[in-house]
Amino acid sequence: xxxxxxxxxxxxxxxxxxxxxxxxxxxxxxxxxxxxxxxxxxxxxxxxxxxxxxxxxxxxxxxxxxxxxxxxxxxxxxxxxxxxxxxxxxxxxxxxxxxxxxxxxxxxxxxxxxxxxxxxxxxxxxxxxxxxxxxxxxxxxxxxxxxxxxxxxxxxxxxxxxxxxxxxxxxxxxxxxxxxxxxxxxxxxxxxxxxxxxxxxxxxxxxxxxxxxxxxxxxxxxxxxxxxxxxxxxxxxxxxxxxxxxxxxxxxxxxxxxxxxxxxxxxxxxxxxxxxxxxxxxxxxxxxxxxxxxxxxxxxxxxxxxxxxxxxxxxxxxxxxxxxxxxxxxxxxxxxxxxxxxxxxxxxxxxxxxxxxxxxxxxxxxxxxxxxxxxxxxxxxxxxxxxxxxxxxxxxxxxxxxxxxxxxxxxxxxxxxxxxxxxxxxxxxxxxxxxxxxxxxxxxxxxxxxxxxxxxxxxxxxxxxxxxxxxxxxxxxxxxxxxxxxxxxxxxxxxxxxxxxxxxxxxxxxxxxxxxxxxxxxxxxxxxxxxxxxxxxxxxxxxxxxxxxxxxxxxxxxxxxxxxxxxxxxxxxxxxxxxxxxxxxxxxxxxxxxxxxxxxxxxxxxxxxxxxxxxxxxxxxxxxxxxxxxxxxxxxxxxxxxxxxxxxxxxxxxxxxxxxxxxxxxxxxxxxxxxxxxxxxxxxxxxxxxxxxxxxxxxxxxxxxxxxxxxxxxxxxxxxxxxxxxxxxxxxxxxxxxxxxxxxxxxxxxxxxxxxxxxxxxxxxxxxxxxxxxxxxxxxxxxxxxxxxxxxxxxxxxxxxxxxxxxxxxxxxxxxxxxxxx
Numbered sequence: 138x139x140x141x142x143x144x145x146x147x148x149x150x151x152x153x154x155x156x157x158x159x160x161x162x163x164x165x166x167x168x169x170x171x172x173x174x175x176x177x178x179x180x181x182x183x184x185x186x187x188x189x190x191x192x193x194x195x196x197x198x199x200x201x202x203x204x205x206x207x208x209x210x211x212x213x214x215x216x217x218x219x220x221x222x223x224x225x226x227x228x229x230x231x232x233x234x235x236x237x238x239x240x241x242x243x244x245x246x247x248x249x250x251x252x253x254x255x256x257x258x259x260x261x262x263x264x265x266x267x268x269x270x271x272x273x274x275x276x277x278x279x280x281x282x283x284x285x286x287x288x289x290x291x292x293x294x295x296x297x298x299x300x301x302x303x304x305x306x307x308x309x310x311x312x313x314x315x316x317x318x319x320x321x322x323x324x325x326x327x328x329x330x331x332x333x334x335x336x337x338x339x340x341x342x343x344x345x346x347x348x349x350x351x352x353x354x355x356x357x358x359x360x361x362x363x364x365x366x367x368x369x370x371x372x373x374x375x376x377x378x379x380x381x382x383x384x385x386x387x388x389x390x391x392x393x394x395x396x397x398x399x400x401x402x403x404x405x406x407x408x409x410x411x412x413x414x415x416x417x418x419x420x421x422x423x424x425x426x427x428x429x430x431x432x433x434x435x436x437x438x439x440x441x442x443x444x445x446x447x448x449x450x451x452x453x454x455x456x457x458x459x460x461x462x463x464x465x466x467x468x469x470x471x472x473x474x475x476x477x478x479x480x481x482x483x484x485x486x487x488x489x490x491x492x493x494x495x496x497x498x499x500x501x502x503x504x505x506x507x508x509x510x511x512x513x514x515x516x517x518x519x520x521x522x523x524x525x526x527x528x529x530x531x532x533x534x535x536x537x538x539x540x541x542x543x544x545x546x547x548x549x550x551x552x553x554x555x556x557x558x559x560x561x562x563x564x565x566x567x568x569x570x571x572x573x574x575x576x577x578x579x580x581x582x583x584x585x586x587x588x589x590x591x592x593x594x595x596x597x598x599x600x601x602x603x604x605x606x607x608x609x610x611x612x613x614x615x616x617x618x619x620x621x622x623x624x625x626x627x628x629x630x631x632x633x634x635x636x637x638x639x640x641x642x643x644x645x646x647x648x649x650x651x652x653x654x655x656x657x658x659x660x661x662x663x664x665x666x667x668x669x670x671x672x673x674x675x676x677x678x679x680x681x682x683x684x685x686x687x688x689x690x691x692x693x694x695x696x697x698x699x700x701x702x703x704x705x706x707x708x709x710x711x712x713x714x715x716x717x718x719x720x721x722x723x724x725x726x727x728x729x730x731x732x733x734x735x736x737x738x739x740x741x742x743x744x745x746x747x748x749x750x751x752x753x754x755x756x757x758x759x760x761x762x763x764x765x766x767x768x769x770x771x772x773x774x775x776x777x778x779x780x781x782x783x784x785x786x787x788x789x790x791x792x793x794x795x796x797x798x799x800x801x802x803x804x805x806x807x808x809x810x811x812x813x814x815x816x817x818x819x820x821x822x823x824x825x826x827x828x829x830x831x832x833x834x835x836x837x838x839x840x841x842x843x844x845x846x847x848x849x850x851x852x853x854x855x856x857x858x859x860x861x862x863x864x865x866x867x868x869x870x871x872x873x874x875x876x877x878x879x880x881x882x883x884x885x886x887x888x889x890x891x892x893x894x895x896x897x898x899x900x901x902x903x904x905x906x907x908x909x910x911x912x913x914x915x916x917x918x919x920x921x922x923x924x925x926x927x928x929x930x931x932x933x934x935x936x937x938x939x940x941x942x943x944x945x946x947x948x949x950x951x952x953x954x955x956x957x958x959x
Contacts, residue, residue: 141258142166142183146176146190146202147220156189159247163254173197177205180212187257189241192221192228200235207236216257220245333417333435336424341368341393350435353377353406368433377406385419392421393431403438405896414896416442446897453888453900456881457907473514481507481822482730489737511822530574530666534692537571538563541618544582545600552590558597559590566604568614570692577663578687582618584656585683589622596623596680605686614691615669619684627675635673660685715739716761716836721751721777722798723769727821731764731798734825738832748777755786760793762836765815767799767806774799775813782814794835798823809872854949854956860916875915875957882911882950889943901939902931908946912953920949 143165147153150171157167168183170176172194179185188206192199203217216238221228232240239257241250333350335343343366346355354375355363363371369386372378378385381404388400400421405414416439424430484504488497545561552559582600589598598620605615627635635657664671669686718740722728732742743760745751749772751763763781767774774797784791797810797818807818817835819827860871885904892900909924923946930938 141186142168143187143189143254144168144170144176144179144183144185146170146173146188146194146199148172148191148194152191159250163251173199173202173205176202177209180206180209180215185212185215187254188215188217189254190217190219192219200231200237203232203235203237216260218253218257332437335368335433337368337389337393337431337433339393339429341389342366343368343371344430353435378404380404388419389421389431389433392423393429395423395429398423415439442895446900449888449900453903476726477507477511477514477822479726479730479822481511481824482727482734485825486730486733486737507822530577532572532690533575534570534572534696535575536569536697537567537616537689538569540575540579541582541600541602544579545586548583548586548590551587552598555590555593556595557590557593558599559586560597561600561602564603567602567616568604568691570694570697571614571616572690572692573667573687577667578689581660581663581685581687582620584660585618585620585685588656589620589624589681589683593622593624593680598622612691613688615686615688617684617686619682621680621682623680626677626679627673627681628677714836715741716832717741717743717759718762718764718832719743719745719751719755719758719760720764721745721748721769721774722764722766723747724766727766731823731828734823734828735764737825738829740832748772748774748780751777752780752786755781755790755793762832763793763795764798765795767797767810774815775809778810778813778815796831796835854917854919854952856916856918859918871915878911878915878917879954879957882908882954885911886943886947886950893939893943898931898934902928905931908950912950915953915957917949917953920946920953923949 143160145153145156145160145167147156147169148171153169153171157169160167168179168185170179173190174197176188176190180188188202190199190202197205199219199221203219206215206217207213217236218239218241219232219237220241220243221232229240239253241253333347333353335346335350335354338344343363345360346363351358351360351363354371354377355366356375358366368389372385373382381402385402385404388397388402391397392400400419402419403416404419405416415437418436418438420434420436421431422434424432481504484500484507488500488504492500541563542561545559549559586598586600599622601619601621603617605617661671664685664687668688671683671685673681673683675681718735720728720731720735720742722731722744723746728744732744735742743754743758745754747769748765751765752772755763765774765777772780778795778797780786781793781795782791794817795815797806797815799806799818799821810818817831819831885908889901889904889908892898892904905924905928909921909928912921912924923942927939927942927946930942
């Protein structure tokens, strides 16, 4: 058929090229026209044997093109095949009227199209002059038509229409079989899914639902019986859901109406007959396409909820264990430091006496061992406070350069004794005055420099301090401190371990160099609390570089007290001056230590056995300073300070300097001392140099904190008298428990509310018991009574009473927390 030339008229370039490629493959010559006007011009220029034209085109459509071809004498005999969808019955009539030779429906089958082309070409060329023209009036699809056409044309056109119809029918049969197979597959998929799935139309009527959905919400009904069933009616009548119906229906309706893209809800379904609850999660998503609707999936999450409950129980148990650990450490820190204070103090005093060389050497070992024990105790307490999130950072302005240089200077004897160089270099951009926690920053640097000195046998340790952001940030400064040594180094596979608690590079290091392995772990936690991070670079045998960044605020020099050296002769006078000091302490060993140290400094010492005795003695004697223990019977140091500041020892004694002295190392002690009007603080065990320095600092200050106001109000929420008796005057321990109550009680209230909502009375009972114990521990009498009633109601499974008492205990606990904060 290479002699035949076909003109393809198609406005879609993709369709035109596709048809051109097909016809070329069959041996035809092909010309393309994108519209009717171009097609007529090509017909005038070339000999065309067949026109294949799309019907729907911009401008001149296929019917109009066919009419113009038939009205042109030169090419009116050229056969025309129209490509149409035949979606409108009028297409057949228009095709007859326009003079089309044949129809092929779109989308066309290539084999069928080729057969139509062959059939048309084999026919003799259409000639209106030789054909038998007849005029026929007929009615089609409710409309009357008049047609004048050749009988042969009409016959072939109707035959083509019939063939197209048969082809479409066969295609529909195939599509229908595929559709049935697909429906069967989808039904099988729905039936095999563990989730309970329902498909809804736009009116929230059921289209289809799988077996598990029907078993729960429409038992006994077949798939055909639930079609068209109202979703809300089915769920409501099942009786499985009671409390969450309104929320569920509102969410489903929002998705079906298109107001939201997704809705999910977790809820419990009561098991039928056995009373057991099953947890489900409803997920509703819209169906894509013009039909609309939504898919509602009910997924069984009972196993997940059981796991969550187990995790909550495990978490609560771990938190409870952490509470006990914190309470134990709060108590033991006081018990350990009290005898340690006697050991350190009496060792120092004995070392100042006339001793033989061997005696002095032995006592130095005792002092060194005591200091190592004190360091270990401090590290364990610090780590415990960090883990319990009870460690807080102070925000005070201090001289950064002096502080850092002081740390390095204090370690020079240790470094020089090992034949090492110890040096610090501070860049010019580093501000002189900053605001932050000076003590914790010094602790980090002390740990790093101490480690470097300990693990370096030759060479030196070098500290570099710089400001990462220079002077650009007017409010904050990011400080970077690097500690470089020429020590033994750390293997690559051990570098991550050294920041873990109780870990060192290897066991041999522990044996050779000693140490608990806590210093770097605490340093890492402190650095992160200061908004930075710590890293290490090391090469085994060549040394290590520890680098950490911290963020501090820039300070105001005007807020820094003048250096002691600026006060000239006054400093020297204060150092030489002898003071009359009242030591308030109930422990005989500590009295002996403090008195001996003070007398060694040249001071006169007077003793009071507790806070009540101190208030009375101070009213009838003249002293320059009070050294006040905090944990004492009858009246502790905090109460004594309040009474003194309120003037109970006389108006002239209201502003007397008071130094707190405590073996308690837990969080918040310093802050409480400040709140009751104490001027300074020293931790036990007291050492000579530290005590001498704190006395000098205290008496050298010209202004004292604002005095505390007396408060005669007796709280009806807390029984403080009972607490004093219960803890034998150890008010610091009591306040530690109160601080823990402030943090933990709201968490317990939240947990008990969640457990009650989930009908988990086992957890409700356990938390109610915990609340009862916590309230009893801090002597919160009214809250304790409500907690007792709550526990009884839980045991009696009285849900209404539990609900009411939960509201009461929540209100009482808020009163207790407000009282404690005040």
